[in-house]
Amino acid sequence: MVHYVSNYLIAAGLPKELVHYELFVTGLSEEDIKRAERLSKQNVEGTQVTIVDGGKEFTFTMSKEYDNILDAALGAGADLPFACKGGVCSTCKCEVLEGNVEMKVNYALDDKEVAQNLVLSCQSVPTTESVVVNFDV
Ligand code: FES
Numbered sequence: 001m002v003h004y005v006s007n008y009l010i011a012a013g014l015p016k017e018l019v020h021y022e023l024f025v026t027g028l029s030e031e032d033i034k035r036a037e038r039l040s041k042q043n044v045e046g047t048q049v050t051i052v053d054g055g056k057e058f059t060f061t062m063s064k065e066y067d068n069i070l071d072a073a074l075g076a077g078a079d080l081p082f083a084c085k086g087g088v089c090s091t092c093k094c095e096v097l098e099g100n101v102e103m104k105v106n107y108a109l110d111d112k113e114v115a116q117n118l119v120l121s122c123q124s125v126p127t128t129e130s131v132v133v134n135f136d137v
Helices: 002-011 030-040 069-075 111-115
Strands: 048-053 056-061 093-098 101-103 118-120 124-126 130-134
Touching: 048 069, 048 093, 056 069, 069 124, 101 118, 111 118
Parallel strands: 048 130
Antiparallel strands: 048 056, 093 118, 093 130, 101 124
16 A cells, blocks of 8 residues: 555656655565566675675675675675665665675665665675675665
């Protein structure tokens, strides 16, 4: 219902940046499900990930055990912020400084934030051989 009302308001002419809502659960769309399935098959093994957090850098190599940067970093010993791990809260937000990632789902960041290279690390799957992300945002 939240998405229905939001889409209706935008289609009726209300500027998208004025439509705000809060989600407590996600109802994945068909498009989200397909994207998430495709990205869960993305080969991330060997991807070099550098985390910038608290002004310090931490680099590790992703294994195929993980399909997102947050879980891989936590598994490698990083101490990073997160809450929902479902793409809703944005607690895990970071900025992509180098390389590329694709998010499985995004219910938290608006278009302006995405255009500023902000991503949800819990949903971010690397699509390049190395990635540098900054949590000091
Ligand atoms: S932990 Fe909530 S969006 Fe990533």
